[in-house]
Amino acid sequence: MTIEENLINIRKRIASYEQKYGRAQGSVRLLAASKGQAAIKVEAAVHAGQHLFGENYLQEGLKKISALGDHDVEWHFIGPIQSNKTRKIAENFSWVHGIDNLKIASRFNDQRPHHLPPLNICIEVNVSHEASKSGVAIEEALPLAKECLALPHLELRGLMTVPAINKDFDAERREFRKLFQLWETFRDQGIVLDILSMGMSDDFEAAIAEGSTMVRIGRAIFGERERKK
């Protein structure tokens, strides 16, 4: 299967899940997670009409951003954030999905160049209570969101999660539902966000069933990743 065929297939599946779970047509955006994939593959995806890409590692991401410089691509940083990398991320990406503390958010706010629009951010929530995972606990998300809303060079867009790997579909849905419910709590507090960033190659049906508005898909588009050098 080519990247183009994979993209057609994924878009069809997204549309069919929107219909199956009573979601509005076109309500789920597709982010191509391109970590560990060569720039030429990213370019093939761009030619097949893909617009949103996510990278996890700064150096690798910067190489692809410059290689793809002439194309109309929206770059999302979806990896773990080290504080010594925030400036380059703020200068080169449009979105950051893994915000989980105020200190990092403040750095992005201070370092976002003023000639660019505000940096779009999602707060990462650790819905599965895994000690190894980044992300705030569910009850910490709203206080952090309120602090982020006060930062003028950031635009709080949504919530993001990478749940624990689950054995069955219903268990996957239960994890994603926690983020959806938190999103509704935000709405009840007057914080209306358009992005619920959840769902990857192996679990995006469950995520769409539970209200995802942005799925982040890597291997199902590009195939297996190259080993990280």
Ligand SMILES: *Cc1c(COP(=O)(O)O)cnc(C)c1O
């Ligand atoms: C790698 C990655 C993805 C995509 O994972 P696949 O299983 O390849 O679809 C999505 N989100 C994040 C945060 C990732 O690191």
